[in-house]
Amino acid sequence: MRKRSLIPILYVAFLMLPIYWLVSMSFKTTNEILSGFSLFPQTFTLENYAVIFTTPTWYWGYLNSIFYVSLNTVISVSVALPAAYAFSRYRFLGDKQLFFWLLTNRMAPAAVFALPFFQLYSSVGLFDTHIAVALAHCLFNIPLAVWILEGFMGGVPKELDETAYVDGYSFPRFFVTIFLPTIKAGVGVAAFFCFMFSWVELLLAKTLTAVEAKPIAAEMTKTASSAGYELGLLAAAGTLTIIPGAIVIYFVRNYIAKGFALGRV
Amino acid sequence: MKTENAKAWFFVLPVLLLVAFNALVPIMTVVNYSVQETFGNNVFFWQGLDWFEQILRSDRFHAALGRQFLFTFLILIIEVPLGIIIALSMPKKGIWVPVCLVLMALPMLIPWNVVGAMWNIFTLPKIGLLGYLMNDVLGIAYDMTQNPLAAWITIIVMDVWHWTSLVVLLAYAGLVSIPDAYYQAAKIDGASPWKVFRYIQLPKLKTVLTIAILLRFMDSFNIYTEVFVLTGGGPGNSTTLLSIDLVKIALGQFDLGPAAAMSLIYFAITLLVSWLFYTLMTKDDAK
Numbered sequence: 001m002r003k004r005s006l007i008p009i010l011y012v013a014f015l016m017l018p019i020y021w022l023v024s025m026s027f028k029t030t031n032e033i034l035s036g037f038s039l040f041p042q043t044f045t046l047e048n049y050a051v052i053f054t055t056p057t058w059y060w061g062y063l064n065s066i067f068y069v070s071l072n073t074v075i076s077v078s079v080a081l082p083a084a085y086a087f088s089r090y091r092f093l094g095d096k097q098l099f100f101w102l103l104t105n106r107m108a109p110a111a112v113f114a115l116p117f118f119q120l121y122s123s124v125g126l127f128d129t130h131i132a133v134a135l136a137h138c139l140f141n142i143p144l145a146v147w148i149l150e151g152f153m154g155g156v157p158k159e160l161d162e163t164a165y166v167d168g169y170s171f172p173r174f175f176v177t178i179f180l181p182t183i184k185a186g187v188g189v190a191a192f193f194c195f196m197f198s199w200v201e202l203l204l205a206k207t208l209t210a211v212e213a214k215p216i217a218a219e220m221t222k223t224a225s226s227a228g229y230e231l232g233l234l235a236a237a238g239t240l241t242i243i244p245g246a247i248v249i250y251f252v253r254n255y256i257a258k259g260f261a262l263g264r265v
Numbered sequence: 266m267k268t269e270n271a272k273a274w275f276f277v278l279p280v281l282l283l284v285a286f287n288a289l290v291p292i293m294t295v296v297n298y299s300v301q302e303t304f305g306n307n308v309f310f311w312q313g314l315d316w317f318e319q320i321l322r323s324d325r326f327h328a329a330l331g332r333q334f335l336f337t338f339l340i341l342i343i344e345v346p347l348g349i350i351i352a353l354s355m356p357k358k359g360i361w362v363p364v365c366l367v368l369m370a371l372p373m374l375i376p377w378n379v380v381g382a383m384w385n386i387f388t389l390p391k392i393g394l395l396g397y398l399m400n401d402v403l404g405i406a407y408d409m410t411q412n413p414l415a416a417w418i419t420i421i422v423m424d425v426w427h428w429t430s431l432v433v434l435l436a437y438a439g440l441v442s443i444p445d446a447y448y449q450a451a452k453i454d455g456a457s458p459w460k461v462f463r464y465i466q467l468p469k470l471k472t473v474l475t476i477a478i479l480l481r482f483m484d485s486f487n488i489y490t491e492v493f494v495l496t497g498g499g500p501g502n503s504t505t506l507l508s509i510d511l512v513k514i515a516l517g518q519f520d521l522g523p524a525a526a527m528s529l530i531y532f533a534i535t536l537l538v539s540w541l542f543y544t545l546m547t548k549d550d551a552k
Contacts, residue, residue, distance in 0.1 A: 017395075037401070090276075104536060111511045135283070200374065246371060
């Protein structure tokens with residue numbers, strides 16, 4: 001037993017190494033980084049973080065990302081809820097085909113859609129707005145949310161619905177007061193996944209924004225290429241982008257294993 | 266038993282509208298470009314299927330496609346067994362389990378270009394931890410900007426770092442759902458650890474592994490940002506995977522026709538292989 005638990009420990013250590021390096025570099029001065037190798041920051045500095053929190057393009061980039069990701073999560077989960085209910089409870093014309101078509105959008109390479117998306121959102125006048133990125137990310141997040149929620153809803157016996165009708169509940173009341181609390185773990189997991197995939201995606205987010213809604217991760221690419229090579233600043237920004245993920249994952253920690261199985265265990 | 270209900274369409278309507286807006290209009294734009302030639306100024310000429318023919322015959326496309334399949338193949342044969350092994354060796358209960366799961370999920374929540382940048386910083390010779398260890402401590406010449414093999418190993422290790430946890434978490438979820446009674450029965454029968462894995466654990470893992478393999482296939486086949494940020498497709502074209510090549514043609518050279526034809530072929534391959542995987546892996550369920 002002792003020997004076996006070594007494997008997960010080694011694996012976690014391997015996962016933490018590059019993250020440690022990023023965090024440690026964010027506390028170093030550019031001078032120290034370029035002058036040679038050091039395992040720990042020799043001259044511990046918060047300068048890099050200070051730059052980010054005082055430069056509007058940086059902190060707005062951060063806020064922009066959080067804003068469109070939250071918007072996307074709310075939209076995706078709220079439209080996916082009734083749809084997942086329909087898929088898990090009813091048979092209707094074209095249901096299987098529709099479900100499969102939804103999933104195919106999860107398979108589309110984002111690179112295929114980058115240019116057409118730019119044209120589409122420019123032509124409807126939404127270019128460089130938060131809502132444009134939030135809507136664009138619906139392309140892959142809605143199918144995923146429907147898939148997850150359908151899995152969780154499938155685990156709820158149909159008798160629950162029937163009993164509620166016999167007791168005289170109207171559908172909306174049943175859905176909100178009885179059904180939703182039953183699958184709240186599923187809703188949490190679906191929201192987590194929407195947040196995650198919207199947060200990490202950059203190709204579309206970058207294509208659809210210029211100034212007003214520009215995500216922090218896009219700001220980083222600019223720094224890497226234009227302002228010389230400010231590795232410390234880059235590392236600090238990178239470190240900051242890990243924090244929201246770490247926070248949301250804390251909320252779903254008890255459902256995380258089941259959640260990744262999309263409710264199908 | 267599900268009930269027949271045509272009104273269910275109203276439930277799916279919002280989803281349908283939103284996804285259709287995002288999927289149909291752009292895909293029609295791509296189809297439109299793929300059969301036309303343009304010299305700018307919104308003037309288009311009918312080109313028929315010429316672009317498709319050109320792409321399907323071009324060596325450049327074959328090379329990128331080959332690299333893409335090699336990448337995805339390596340990812341699947343490394344990450345899936347590794348993920349299962351790690352999940353098997355994890356304890357079922359205990360205070361460390363949630364901590365472990367959260368730490369394992371962390372790489373997946375990092376924006377993809379940050380993943381690329383992070384690995385760039387990590388592998389830089391002289392400055393990066395890995396670059397320093399390899400070159401200055403172990404004395405192995407390692408520079409992924411110069412050596413194609415080093416670049417390939419780096420992108421594979423980066424993806425293993427990034428996504429193996431997905432397999433671990435899925436497999437772990439499948440494993441904890443196996444009742445203890447199964448293991449007790451196996452113990453009484455004197456089953457070997459391999460037999461326990463083969464006849465008790467693996468069958469239970471089938472559903473979750475189907476999901477894991479499908480997701481890993483789709484995402485590794487469509488990978489763009491991480492590899493682009495880390496290597497830029499280089500050195501030379503050695504790590505120019507399909508998406509990177511596509512973006513080079515579409516936005517770099519602005520060859521919209523060939524890029525659009527390539528997009529459609531690309532999408533078709535993804536769909537076809539996903540469908541094949543799915544049918545093969547769920548074949549027994551249908552019986």
